[in-house]
Amino acid sequence: MSTLGTKGPVLIIGTGLLGASLGLALRSGGIEVYLDDISPTSLLLARDLGAGQPRPQEAAFAPSLVIVATPPDIAGQVVLTALEEFPEAIVTDVASVKSSVAEVVKNGATEQQITRYVGSHPMAGRERSGTLSADVTLFTGRTWVVVPTDRSTAEAILSVRTLASDLGCYLVSMGAAEHDRAVALVSHVPQLVSSLLAARLAEAGDLDLELAGGGLRDTTRIAASEPRMWTAITMANAPQILPFMKEIRGDLDYLIGALGELSESESLSSTQATVTIGAGGAIAKVLHEGNEGVARIPGKHGGAPQSTVEIGVALTDRPGELSRLLQAVETAQVNIEDLRIEHAPGQALGLAWLVVAKTKAQYLMDYLEAAEWRLVAA
Amino acid sequence: MSTLGTKGPVLIIGTGLLGASLGLALRSGGIEVYLDDISPTSLLLARDLGAGQPRPQEAAFAPSLVIVATPPDIAGQVVLTALEEFPEAIVTDVASVKSSVAEVVKNGATEQQITRYVGSHPMAGRERSGTLSADVTLFTGRTWVVVPTDRSTAEAILSVRTLASDLGCYLVSMGAAEHDRAVALVSHVPQLVSSLLAARLAEAGDLDLELAGGGLRDTTRIAASEPRMWTAITMANAPQILPFMKEIRGDLDYLIGALGELSESESLSSTQATVTIGAGGAIAKVLHEGNEGVARIPGKHGGAPQSTVEIGVALTDRPGELSRLLQAVETAQVNIEDLRIEHAPGQALGLAWLVVAKTKAQYLMDYLEAAEWRLVAA
Numbered sequence: 001m002s003t004l005g006t007k008g009p010v011l012i013i014g015t016g017l018l019g020a021s022l023g024l025a026l027r028s029g030g031i032e033v034y035l036d037d038i039s040p041t042s043l044l045l046a047r048d049l050g051a052g053q054p055r056p057q058e059a060a061f062a063p064s065l066v067i068v069a070t071p072p073d074i075a076g077q078v079v080l081t082a083l084e085e086f087p088e089a090i091v092t093d094v095a096s097v098k099s100s101v102a103e104v105v106k107n108g109a110t111e112q113q114i115t116r117y118v119g120s121h122p123m124a125g126r127e128r129s130g131t132l133s134a135d136v137t138l139f140t141g142r143t144w145v146v147v148p149t150d151r152s153t154a155e156a157i158l159s160v161r162t163l164a165s166d167l168g169c170y171l172v173s174m175g176a177a178e179h180d181r182a183v184a185l186v187s188h189v190p191q192l193v194s195s196l197l198a199a200r201l202a203e204a205g206d207l208d209l210e211l212a213g214g215g216l217r218d219t220t221r222i223a224a225s226e227p228r229m230w231t232a233i234t235m236a237n238a239p240q241i242l243p244f245m246k247e248i249r250g251d252l253d254y255l256i257g258a259l260g261e262l263s264e265s266e267s268l269s270s271t272q273a274t275v276t277i278g279a280g281g282a283i284a285k286v287l288h289e290g291n292e293g294v295a296r297i298p299g300k301h302g303g304a305p306q307s308t309v310e311i312g313v314a315l316t317d318r319p320g321e322l323s324r325l326l327q328a329v330e331t332a333q334v335n336i337e338d339l340r341i342e343h344a345p346g347q348a349l350g351l352a353w354l355v356v357a358k359t360k361a362q363y364l365m366d367y368l369e370a371a372e373w374r375l376v377a378a
Numbered sequence: 379m380s381t382l383g384t385k386g387p388v389l390i391i392g393t394g395l396l397g398a399s400l401g402l403a404l405r406s407g408g409i410e411v412y413l414d415d416i417s418p419t420s421l422l423l424a425r426d427l428g429a430g431q432p433r434p435q436e437a438a439f440a441p442s443l444v445i446v447a448t449p450p451d452i453a454g455q456v457v458l459t460a461l462e463e464f465p466e467a468i469v470t471d472v473a474s475v476k477s478s479v480a481e482v483v484k485n486g487a488t489e490q491q492i493t494r495y496v497g498s499h500p501m502a503g504r505e506r507s508g509t510l511s512a513d514v515t516l517f518t519g520r521t522w523v524v525v526p527t528d529r530s531t532a533e534a535i536l537s538v539r540t541l542a543s544d545l546g547c548y549l550v551s552m553g554a555a556e557h558d559r560a561v562a563l564v565s566h567v568p569q570l571v572s573s574l575l576a577a578r579l580a581e582a583g584d585l586d587l588e589l590a591g592g593g594l595r596d597t598t599r600i601a602a603s604e605p606r607m608w609t610a611i612t613m614a615n616a617p618q619i620l621p622f623m624k625e626i627r628g629d630l631d632y633l634i635g636a637l638g639e640l641s642e643s644e645s646l647s648s649t650q651a652t653v654t655i656g657a658g659g660a661i662a663k664v665l666h667e668g669n670e671g672v673a674r675i676p677g678k679h680g681g682a683p684q685s686t687v688e689i690g691v692a693l694t695d696r697p698g699e700l701s702r703l704l705q706a707v708e709t710a711q712v713n714i715e716d717l718r719i720e721h722a723p724g725q726a727l728g729l730a731w732l733v734v735a736k737t738k739a740q741y742l743m744d745y746l747e748a749a750e751w752r753l754v755a756a
Contacts, residue, residue, distance in 0.1 A: 195668025290573025323704035
């Protein structure tokens with residue numbers, strides 16, 4: 001971070017996880033950082049962690065950039081106050097839902113003030129919150145969505161883009177409505193659906209759960225997320241989430257209709273399930289549409305879905321076994337696109353699934369077999 | 379496989395992926411295996427792969443064990459025929475839904491025949507089907523559910539348990555109804571929900587999908603499964619799947635009600651989202667129930683959920699980087715419970731998330747930092 005383009009001084013308002021982490025990262029790049037927070041405890045804690053100095057109170061204080069990192073429900077109001085107090089500063093906020101903030105700014109700011117505002121959404125992990133969890137690398141390698149309004153100046157946009165790229169983020173630019181719809185689709189709706197699915201496990205017997213495989217684990221992993229934060233996000237973005245949830249309900253009704261028809265035909269003729277063509281077609285349709293949807297998710301590096309295959313390798317459950325496997329892959333000079341580990345319940349054996357380009361798969365399989373690794377069927 | 383307990387000869391009826399893989403595995407352990415299939419092509423292909431010999435047609439042929447590995451909709455009928463033709467043999471089938479098969483057997487078999495039947499569900503991956511995909515390791519490390527009827531003899535049950543354990547499987551025992559309910563909950567319902575969620579992505583813009591993170595990828599991974607096989611499974615187990623899907627619809631209706639209330643209040647007072655306490659509570663309830671459900675999934679080795687944490691490490695996207703990281707972990711003598719890789723779209727940097735026991739986390743983090751790995755915040 002020796003060549004930062006961001007011009008100081010920067011004022012960060014709100015010294016929770018995001019604000020304090022921003023301070024740490026900017027200061028590690030030599031930027032002059034000042035902090036403000038309505039909680040004196042949080043402010044001093046952030047200062048002690050090295051995130052910056054409490055802001056000076058004199059009228060001459062003139063930051064180049066103000067970053068509002070308060071809770072989202074007051075972000076708009078805080079942005080307005082900052083635009084008013086610092087008539088030269090560029091102002092951004094890091095709330096994860098953008099339309100409501102932009103609305104407050106549009107309705108409350110003057111013509112000149114509004115041009116200096118650009119929204120941000122750094123998509124950094126937030127499983128833990130609070131100043132004490134601040135981390136200088138919180139933003140490294142994450143996507144930062146820059147959300148200008150139709151009134152933002154090029155200078156203001158550039159300033160926020162420079163900030164994001166100084167922090168090691170990958171930049172994406174979108175309007176507020178477009179952003180909120182996108183995060184509803186790729187983040188908020190999956191979160192809620194995962195929770196709805198995982199809630200069913202409350203009724204599971206212990207033995208039922210012994211049959212749980214990678215599919216259940218994957219689909220319910222994010223159901224472990226922090227409810228308070230996700231309630232706030234869901235509430236803020238309800239208008240964008242609602243249509244998607246209604247679509248899911250439409251498809252679910254269709255599926256339940258088919259399942260009901262099949263259950264009935266089975267009880268009528270219990271020795272041989274009657275094949276109900278219409279119901280089978282309805283189920284197949286749901287599964288096909290799922291195939292088409294998942295195929296749209298870009299592969300690594302944001303490109304088109306890559307043509308990859310999974311190679312399964314049986315592992316004994318000793319430290320180092322996986323490392324030895326990856327050394328073998330390295331020696332074969334094949335790049336691993338992804339990797340997941342599957343454990344058989346109740347026993348020590350594990351399976352490692354190496355995701356590699358289709359073009360490299362046969363070569364790698366032959367190589368690993370020759371090196372006496374035990375490949376398993378996909 | 380030098381000490382197999384299974385007594386031959388074994389007759390396998392149906393030489394697709396499962397049947398041919400069973401033949402390969404049993405023969406690799408020195409068991410005498412015979413094959414049957416209504417498709418002569420599939421039968422000869424399985425023989426040429428080394429899965430066994432076509433069954434002799436003479437009356438003296440008397441297998442000790444018959445494994446029915448036909449498509450599930452005819453499995454019951456084929457079990458009946460086998461019980462009739464081989465009056466001394468133990469007969470099992472490997473269909474993934476058990477009640478319908480058991481029903482056919484109970485309704486069609488004599489008192490003596492019924493005692494020799496025990497159902498099986500080897501939970502082996504089946505993304506690809508067909509004889510040519512057969513693999514001697516298909517069952518290694520997988521769970522095999524043994525599903526006796528209330529009439530199965532101890533000898534018949536032992537014979538099927540021995541088969542499963544010879545194949546390297548982890549054994550679970552359940553009744554047919556209990557089995558079908560369990561797989562509905564931990565496998566069929568997650569599959570359908572994942573498909574319903576992924577179907578929404580058909581409407582996504584390319585830019586929307588650039589915001590996709592690990593949560594979307596995890597929740598929709600199994601939506602890429604083969605629709606034909608899953609349609610058959612869903613149809614066969616509709617009566618067990620239906621109640622869970624109805625429960626999800628109930629919760630979804632509740633959530634949609636809350637989202638609707640919030641969307642309305644926002645449009646009434648667009649400058650400041652009105653906090654609707656009831657609606658927020660409804661959303662929080664759904665998220666909390668998700669937390670409780672996911673906490674019930676057993677950790678590695680089938681035990682209680684383990685106390686693990688994720689440690690994030692930034693990686694450059696070169697072959698060998700991950701291997702070097704795991705070597706470092708090995709040198710630190712810490713066992714990795716799980717591992718996942720996250721790629722930032724559009725850039726080469728990746729994050730590796732090491733899942734380790736909570737008790738080892740601080741030590742490993744200190745160790746990796748000392749070795750100059752770049753740790754990132756969770």
